[in-house]
Amino acid sequence: MSFLLTCPHCGVREVADFAFGGEVSVRPRETPTFRELSRYNYFRRNVAGVQREWWYHRSGCRTWFQAERDTRTNVVLRVGLPGELGAELGVGP
Amino acid sequence: MREIFRSGRMWRRRGDLRDSYDVVIVGGGAHGLATAYYLGQLGVKKVAVLEKGYIGSGAAGRNTTILRSNYKTPEGARFYDASIHMYERLSQELEFNLLFSQCGHLTLAHTDRAMFVMANRAEVNRLHGIDSKLVDTAQVKRLCPPLNVSPDATYPVMGALYHPPGGIIRHDAVVWGYARGADRLGVEIHPYTEVTGFERSGSRITGVRTNRGTVRVGQVVNATAGWSSLLGEMAGVELPITTHILQACVTEPVKPLLDVVIVSSQMHVYISQSDRGEFVMGSEIEPWTTYRMQGTLNFLQDLTRHTLELFPQLEHARLLRSWAGLCDLSPDYSPILGRTEVENFHLSAGWGTYGFKAAPIVGRTLADLVHTGKTPELIAPFALERFYEDQLVSELAAAAVSH
Numbered sequence: 001m002s003f004l005l006t007c008p009h010c011g012v013r014e015v016a017d018f019a020f021g022g023e024v025s026v027r028p029r030e031t032p033t034f035r036e037l038s039r040y041n042y043f044r045r046n047v048a049g050v051q052r053e054w055w056y057h058r059s060g061c062r063t064w065f066q067a068e069r070d071t072r073t074n075v076v077l078r079v080g081l082p083g084e085l086g087a088e089l090g091v092g093p
Numbered sequence: 094m095r096e097i098f099r100s101g102r103m104w105r106r107r108g109d110l111r112d113s114y115d116v117v118i119v120g121g122g123a124h125g126l127a128t129a130y131y132l133g134q135l136g137v138k139k140v141a142v143l144e145k146g147y148i149g150s151g152a153a154g155r156n157t158t159i160l161r162s163n164y165k166t167p168e169g170a171r172f173y174d175a176s177i178h179m180y181e182r183l184s185q186e187l188e189f190n191l192l193f194s195q196c197g198h199l200t201l202a203h204t205d206r207a208m209f210v211m212a213n214r215a216e217v218n219r220l221h222g223i224d225s226k227l228v229d230t231a232q233v234k235r236l237c238p239p240l241n242v243s244p245d246a247t248y249p250v251m252g253a254l255y256h257p258p259g260g261i262i263r264h265d266a267v268v269w270g271y272a273r274g275a276d277r278l279g280v281e282i283h284p285y286t287e288v289t290g291f292e293r294s295g296s297r298i299t300g301v302r303t304n305r306g307t308v309r310v311g312q313v314v315n316a317t318a319g320w321s322s323l324l325g326e327m328a329g330v331e332l333p334i335t336t337h338i339l340q341a342c343v344t345e346p347v348k349p350l351l352d353v354v355i356v357s358s359q360m361h362v363y364i365s366q367s368d369r370g371e372f373v374m375g376s377e378i379e380p381w382t383t384y385r386m387q388g389t390l391n392f393l394q395d396l397t398r399h400t401l402e403l404f405p406q407l408e409h410a411r412l413l414r415s416w417a418g419l420c421d422l423s424p425d426y427s428p429i430l431g432r433t434e435v436e437n438f439h440l441s442a443g444w445g446t447y448g449f450k451a452a453p454i455v456g457r458t459l460a461d462l463v464h465t466g467k468t469p470e471l472i473a474p475f476a477l478e479r480f481y482e483d484q485l486v487s488e489l490a491a492a493a494v495s496h
């Protein structure tokens with residue numbers, strides 16, 4: 001088994017239903033330096049713990065949404081449409 | 094000769110940590126131990142390898158042991174070729190049989206496009222003196238009689254990139270050989286010693302915090318592969334890495350059938366037969382990041398389906414084990430080697446699914462860097478700085494699935 005993910009629209013599905021969009025990162029300012037832009041493009045926190053990340057429901061409603069998942073256990077703590085999860089990482093249910 | 098019959102420890106039992114070391118290597122996988130060994134050869138004293146689990150508990154003990162050098166970029170081809178040549182002499186040097194068999198490596202092409210890309214790769218390889226050529230379906234069949242090359246397969250075989258010096262090795266033996274060699278040269282090996290943080294003063298690391306106390310340190314090498322980002326964060330060095338699982342499995346031993354390594358990128362599978370008779374099979378990484386080394390059922394289903402297309406004879410073979418290991422993926426499928434913005438914190442990372450073959454050359458070049466303070470020419474193209482400058486060394490075409 002891999003793990004389950006809850007689509008905000010369709011409910012609980014197996015992870016193979018979804019495409020992974022990577023960790024949510026902070027956009028650089030409007031006119032970034034070349035270095036800032038490269039940092040945004042390539043560098044990642046790759047945290048061992050709760051990670052806010054993008055998912056796309058490829059085999060379902062075709063919506064992009066966000067999840068908070070613990071990368072040490074693959075337990076998904078929260079999901080929401082963009083903007084719904086707030087600015088801070090939640091500590092989970 | 095008599096050695097073989099004498100039982101004894103491969104390396105000394107770990108003692109207490111000393112107060113200070115000239116070099117601390119974090120990670121007791123193939124890269125950390127090789128670096129320690131070559132540092133020992135250079136006469137560097139007071140070197141310690143700190144490993145949070147047992148020696149070889151990471152990807153070093155979980156990989157599918159494919160060694161090859163037919164990479165696409167000139168920088169990559171040159172670098173991996175140097176490593177294969179070191180592997181060819183390594184059993185002699187370490188006085189330990191690593192069971193390296195250069196049985197040949199076939200990357201199958203199932204489309205015109207793949208044939209074109211492989212023809213291009215063969216040219217780049219030959220320019221660097223690497224034995225690599227395009228072969229047609231009939232030649233593939235001659236090199237690998239049991240392979241199903243029938244035109245009514247889902248993805249018929251159109252030809253292959255053939256790399257005669259490629260092959261397989263015994264991964265545990267490489268780990269133990271380097272560990273024993275390093276130990277004999279005076280390196281301290283500390284299993285079950287987890288690095289939990291660094292002490293910094295200005296742009297240097299001065300101390301290494303562990304679950305067994307803090308030690309002062311001259312230089313640090315981060316050789317933690319899948320865990321590189323975490324050590325980087327402790328040191329204050331950001332990395333362009335994501336961590337994913339890669340899975341593999343073996344069948345029960347069957348009679349000798351396959352004496353060449355078969356890779357199919359299109360079918361996401363690579364296959365070899367070990368000296369014990371087990372078919373060793375692997376696939377590609379899972380797309381999502383994780384630090385949890387647990388496999389998936391999808392992997393087994395897809396992999397067995399594709400393997401049976403290529404080798405229908407295995408229909409009744411049973412799977413013995415499957416497992417997962419962590420892979421540190423870099424954006425351009427090339428490694429990240431050498432210096433960082435922290436003066437005395439050096440790096441071997443970005444190994445994705447293909448780092449085992451590089452252990453000897455990584456060990457030698459990083460040892461040189463630590464010893465002389467100068468970046469060896471062979472690894473200069475792989476500096477971390479290239480990502481800030483957007484100067485990638487893209488091995489996407491040659492490394493994404495085929496280890």
Ligand SMILES: Cc1cc2nc3c(=O)[nH]c(=O)nc-3n(C[C@H](O)[C@H](O)[C@H](O)COP(=O)(O)OP(=O)(O)OC[C@H]3O[C@@H](n4cnc5c(N)ncnc54)[C@H](O)[C@@H]3O)c2cc1C
Binds near residue numbers: 316448
């Ligand atoms: C299933 C699979 C198949 C593969 N197949 C191939 C292949 O066919 N050919 C190939 O060339 N490559 C292959 N690879 C990739 C290759 O195994 C790795 O790139 C390579 O082993 C990484 O270098 P290493 O051996 O030094 O890493 P590892 O063995 O992972 O060593 C890193 C060590 O660091 C330790 N560590 C982590 N954090 C800490 C800490 N805080 N303190 C102390 N220690 C720590 C870990 O416990 C680990 O032992 C494969 C990988 C996998 C998972």
Ligand SMILES: [Zn+2]
Binds near residue numbers: 009
């Ligand atoms: Zn949905």
